[in-house]
Amino acid sequence: MIKRSAESTIYSLLKGFPVITITGPRQSGKTTLAKAVFSDRPYASLEDPDIRFVAQGDPRSFLDRFPDGAVIDEVQRCPDIISYLQSKVDADERMGLYILTGSQQFGLMSGITQSLAGRSAFIELLPFSFDELERAGKQPPDTDRMLFTGGYPPLYDREVEVRAWFSAYVTAYLERDVRQVLKVQELETFQRFVRLCAGRTGQLLNYSSLASECGVTHNTAKAWISVLEASYIVFQLRPHHANFNKRLVKASKLYFYDVGLVSWLLGIQSHEQIETHPLRGNLFETFVVSEVKKSFFNSGERPGLYFWRDSNGVEVDLIIEQGGGITPVEIKSGKTVVRDFFSGLEKWMTLAGDMAIEPTLIYGGEDNYRHKNIRVMGWRDSGNLKNIGTRKSG
Incomplete structure (x- = not known):
């Protein structure tokens, strides 16, 4: 099994929340990660029709089967169970009891934010970075x-x-x-x-x-x-x-x-x-x-990511807001850095002044270096942009 970056985040969150909810696309590794973290706990998948029938018919008895917690997979298939989880974890008061997984944000997230507010932390697991x-x-x-x-x-x-x-x-x-x-x-x-x-x-x-x-x-x-x-x-x-x-x-x-x-x-x-x-x-x-999204999600954070384009076509591909600063990022697929790669960043920096922290160019090559006050990064280091905005350029 390839070790997931989110694993250490989950272990940390389990100390302060009774429930951890892992969401993400199907086949992104949610179940594998949940089982790895809770290797000693029972596992139940609500994709299984027989298990789902039991959970829907008698949710209290279903949860009573797991007095010390469990992994409950694809929980959006039986959303009513989330309300019963609330009373169960409130009565138990222990942290790190359940890991829930789900593949669809709409039904799952609305149910959890209503019934498990303050009781569940969230990890969004995307495919491998x-x-x-x-x-x-x-x-x-x-x-x-x-x-x-x-x-x-x-x-x-x-x-x-x-x-x-x-x-x-x-x-x-x-x-x-x-x-x-x-x-x-x-x-x-x-x-x-x-x-x-x-x-x-x-x-x-x-x-x-x-x-x-x-x-x-x-x-x-x-x-x-x-x-x-x-x-x-x-x-x-x-x-x-x-x-x-x-x-x-x-x-x-x-x-x-x-x-x-x-x-x-x-x-x-x-x-x-x-x-x-x-x-x-x-x-x-x-x-x-x-890749930038993944680096934030794996830390349990929802990133402030944007782009910038004015009516004249001046554009910066990615704007990262974090640590009180704004990091502009230009993305070019070429393997050789040429002068034009910097034009959008330089125009934006002229407008932004001191707001710009660690302006960055990511390109299709391998080398990392500085060009004037712009950080140049090879494509393999795309995921390292997280927290770059907390460091002053210079």
């Missing part, structure tokens, strides 16, 4: 292989062809979950919609354009994006609020959590195709932004 793979010696050897494969754990712990696995994943999980939530009748239309989203990763989200190209209504497009967000397939990066007396774009940018899934949805057949693919820059940007 590059850092996790590197520590285990299983990292892809170059950027194109990383962009093609992504980070889903089954691709690294079994002999399976990448495209075959993603095909089965989308059919078995993504489409099934969407049917359960939205009762989508035109599955072919939804499949086309997801592929159109993949073609827009790292770009401004235009609901009207998506809806028109897919042949659905504007409201349907918004609803489908919401489900993809709740299933940890996509996320939005909001525009940063600092306008510096400039007119800013108001639309969000759309990203996928896993770049390998994007490559599959785009129909890329092998890693060799990525080098000359017209969306290679978008794929690289998706990889970097998701």
Whole structure:
């Protein structure tokens, strides 16, 4: 088993909370992590129809089977049990009793925030980060292989062809979950919609354009994006609020959590195709932004991540708010740093003045160094951006 960065965070949280809830996309390793942390505790999966029948029919008796706690998997399948958990942990008063897992944010999070407020800490577990793979010696050897494969754990712990696995994943999980939530009748239309989203990763989200190209209504497009967000397939990066007396774009940018899934949805057949693919820059940007997300999530934090673009097209790909400072990050897929790579950062820094802390360029090469007052980082260190904003540049 590849050791997860979130494991130490969970052990720390178990000291102060009776319940830990691990959410994230299907097949991201939630169950494996929960079992590793609670290796001596019982395990029950509510995906199992027999177990779910018992839990739904008599939740008190079901929980009484676990007097010293347990791992309860896919708890969103029986949301009513969360209310009974509240009274049980309140009466027990011990910390670190239960680990819950779930793959859909909507039902799970609303139930837990209402019934287990103050009793549960949350960890959002995404597919492997590059850092996790590197520590285990299983990292892809170059950027194109990383962009093609992504980070889903089954691709690294079994002999399976990448495209075959993603095909089965989308059919078995993504489409099934969407049917359960939205009762989508035109599955072919939804499949086309997801592929159109993949073609827009790292770009401004235009609901009207998506809806028109897919042949659905504007409201349907918004609803489908919401489900993809709740299933940890996509996320939005909001525009940063600092306008510096400039007119800013108001639309969000759309990203996928896993770049390998994007490559599959785009129909890329092998890693060799990525080098000359017209969306290679978008794929690289998706990889970097998701790596930053993972580094925060693994510490149990929800990051303040944004982008900045004014009406003249001046843009900074990523803005990180932390430690009272703002770190601007430019992302370039090229393996050789050229002068133009710094133009967006330099223009933003002129406007921001002392607000800028540790301006950073991440590129497709390997070396780390400084160019004037800008930190230059190779792609392998993308996940190290967390906490960089707490250190002054110079």
